Amino acid sequence: MVMNDEGQLYTIEGVTAGIIMLVTAFTIFNSGIVYTPGDAHISDMQIQQLGYDALLMMDTPGEMAPLSASPLALMILNKSKINPDTEFVHSFPHYLSLGTGTTDIVDSLEYNATIYHRVTHGGVEKVQSYLFSSSPNSEVSLLTREPAISVTRYVWLPRSPTGYGASEYDNEKQLVLLEVLIWRR
């Protein structure tokens, strides 16, 4: 009996179509689903690095001597207990929005800065905090904001800012932690 060798192209086509359907089904059912927007953390990472770099630059002392007060430390010292901050609120957003001039930067970043410091008054160690500075529109933008990212930096202070009592702020050389939350409007 002679084998019928007609219709080979139809066979190949059928097999190929079957394979394509199998691969498609496999790809669909084997895909992981990422519920967050695909690029959310990419811009988070860039904002975080931007914030750390701005704080690093502001915390570099003008003098060569180690442990001389940096511009950032002076801003913290100049903000007394009752008066609001007037220096950080101008320079920090300015540094965040600095560009090379070759591209337009959408300046939509808001921030809120808190100081955490260790108080040892009365032999009891505790962490105290106070609002250091915040951008002018930060409260309004809280309604519609993107999730904030946090950057921190240790700042060396030669003394405490003015206006604080002994039980509120240790008046000696110390490290305080500046924590800045940055988010997009």
Place this chain on the structure above:
Amino acid sequence: METLNDEGQWIVMMGFLVAIGMFMLAIVISQAPLVGQTTAESVIEFPKNEVQDLRGKLVSMTSTLPDDTNRLTLQKRFREDIALLSMSRNNAIAGFGIDPLNNGNYWHENGTYKDIEYTYHQINIYYNNGITKYNENLLLPEKIQR
């Protein structure tokens, strides 16, 4: 049944090849956001800036210690500030020790090591946030006064 027309097989095959090629490229493109996402997450998770900050502060501090009259107080203040604030705000165990061959806690006059010209103070920096552990042994030279 009519005989199958087997002309034009090259055209059909080329069509298949191009289709398969486009399918492969689409797979590559579909991986791109996922790769960017996981890379950015790794960068965010890694405490590079915290460690650099800590290290910079300790190098600054230890450079001033030889001339500081109140060096024990300064060191103690630094160590306890870093330990408590890192623990409470950065979820990290962080600290340092100086001159471990002597007693590990304080700046020792003779240093950890010594040669003809310099005394070397060994600063052990450690940082651990549960995911990343960082330990560094830093040798800080101090010129021997004659």
